[in-house]
Amino acid sequence: MKFTTYLRNGAPRLALVDGQDLVDLNDAQPQVPSDLRAALKAGVDLQQAGRTALKDKPARQPLAKAKLAPLVPEPGKIICLGLNYFDHAKEGGRTEKPEYPWFFFRAASSLVAHGEAGWLPTVSSKFDYEAELAVVIGRTVPRHTKEADALQYVFGYSCFNDMSVRDYQKRTPQWTIGKNFDRTGGFGPALVTADELPAGAVGLRIQSRLNGQVMQDANTTDMIFSVAETIALLADVLTLEPGDVIVMGTPAGVGQARTPPVWMKAGDTIDIDIEKVGLLSNPIANEGA
Incomplete structure (x- = not known):
């Protein structure tokens, strides 16, 4: 499974990459933090969240048109x-x-x-x-x-x-x-x-x-x-x-x-x-x- 971080209204957002599209994971699964590091620190099973999101036919946007952020924008180290x-x-x-x-x-x-x-x-x-x-x-x-x-x-x-x-x-x-x-x-x-x-x-x-x-x-x-x-x-x-x-x-x-x-x-x-x-x-x- 692939994940990325893109910018929406200037703020970084965690997204699932599915083929040529991305799915905002927090939009599709509101219990998932919108930040990759925060989601990992919270112990979220991101792969399961991603699989569930895809089953629900979430909103998508073309990956090629997204403005990306550094993958982990604020790493601890x-x-x-x-x-x-x-x-x-x-x-x-x-x-x-x-x-x-x-x-x-x-x-x-x-x-x-x-x-x-x-x-x-x-x-x-x-x-x-x-x-x-x-x-x-x-x-x-x-x-x-x-x-x-x-x-x-x-x-x-x-x-x-x-x-x-x-x-x-x-x-x-x-x-x-x-x-x-x-x-x-x-x-x-x-x-x-x-x-x-x-x-x-x-x-x-x-x-x-x-x-x-x-x-x-x-x-x-x-x-x-x-x-x-x-x-x-x-x-x-x-x-x-x-x-x-x-x-x-x-x-x-x-x-x-x-x-x-x-x-x-x-x-x-x-x-x-x-x-x-x-x-x-x-x-x-x-x-x-």
Whole structure:
């Protein structure tokens, strides 16, 4: 089953995706909160709610005409992994598996929806793309959860573009500042529930395409730390809650590693395509445009 978040009168609304249409889930099932994170925190069985809604022949609207919001507009936490594909770590100069993931956080203010412009910052031209798999947590993960039990807490998966301002990223030993410019975290367009994909979303082709040219082309099997292992490692430290998001790192082919480097510029379009998950597309515009 697929879900998305769209805007109605400027407010984000949770919707079920059915073919080429979307169904506002709160309109069809008023007991369901109109926000994805709120619905997950309330423990709503969204798949059952979706099935019931479809049986009642609800009102529909064309998905192609909807203005989307970031899939989870206000996540409690957005936890990202750096250097989590072997080939990307190698192009960054690291040849051995790290003992522990390179974690960093993103803020909700950095997110941007499918179809909306990612912003080329005024203060930098070193604006890079990163195709990534996003994990949405569906239930509270108990502390010290084991890897073997971790996937039961995943509600679903989506596409993410961890657009990065490289010179700012390198200004400090920690990457956070270069990863949190406004409208640089593409997120969407839809969430595919975990039962629709291989366990841990392994074996899926993942690509980025800049103006139609393939820049990254890999498989989620190549992740160094799997979804399950990542959840277990995080559970040793903190409580993962419904609506939290984990962004699983990018494969080789980023712009900064190319000779000469390839930076996104205003007028470009960057697509993130993950097999069975979806296609996330963002034009690039100057900040504030």
